[in-house]
Amino acid sequence: MPRPPWALAEAAFLAACTRCGDCIGACPQHILVADKDLRPIVDFSRGECTFCGQCAEACRPRALEKTEGVPPWQLKARIQSNCLAKSNVVCRACGDACPVQAIRFSPKVMSAAQPEVSNALCTGCGACCAPCPAQAIRIA
Ligand code: SF4
Ligand code: SF4
Ligand code: SF4
Structure with a gap:
């Protein structure tokens, strides 16, 4: 931490x-x-x-x-491999929680949309961490 x-x-x-x-x-x-x-x-x-x-x-x-x-600081949100969207579970909790809309969801064919963090926008505030049901976000 x-x-x-x-x-x-x-x-x-x-x-x-x-x-x-x-x-x-x-x-x-x-x-x-x-x-x-x-x-x-x-x-x-x-x-x-x-x-x-x-x-x-x-x-x-x-x-x-x-x-x-x-x-x-230079910290940014990093989405880990246990993100539910990577297992094709629809989840946008991190994007909904981000106060600066730094997490966008790109559509994927036949799969749940995948979260992508904009390093330019992300402040490393951590607002996306606690709402993530999979604890899949590290701030590093
Ligand atoms: S750390 Fe803050 S600014 Fe960065 S993606 Fe998460 S909620 Fe958004
Ligand atoms: S929220 Fe807490 S850790 Fe962040 S700047 Fe304020 S006092 Fe410091
Ligand atoms: S909240 Fe967590 S599980 Fe849901 S899309 Fe974001 S990183 Fe993945």
Whole structure:
């Protein structure tokens, strides 16, 4: 599971994060949880990131550093092979959940329409993850 938005590169993040948990407590979506070392990671099974920035604002040592014009992360939704549509089951739950219409369904002859993520549009928010009945979406 990824670090919170605007996290420094991993080595710098590890050096800066004091494991205070302030970001975890600040997230109104309750999607931040502690990893085994008590540092924050995002659990998209709990919901989506709204990029509100409250985690970064709460981070006093600036392990999360929100800078104007800098994207929160490079994460994108990745659809895995256990997607129901690949087994010819009609499902559009991820597309319905995406706030920026980044998942389009291309028709396939004699088969269920297949989801395709636009890397250009996807923000990696994770809104598509929890609604997927097959847990077939990774944000990576
Ligand atoms: S940006 Fe907001 S919603 Fe996203 S992890 Fe930080 S506090 Fe939570
Ligand atoms: S991660 Fe967010 S923006 Fe990307 S496809 Fe899923 S819901 Fe849409
Ligand atoms: S919600 Fe999950 S199972 Fe349904 S089409 Fe999207 S990735 Fe496939």
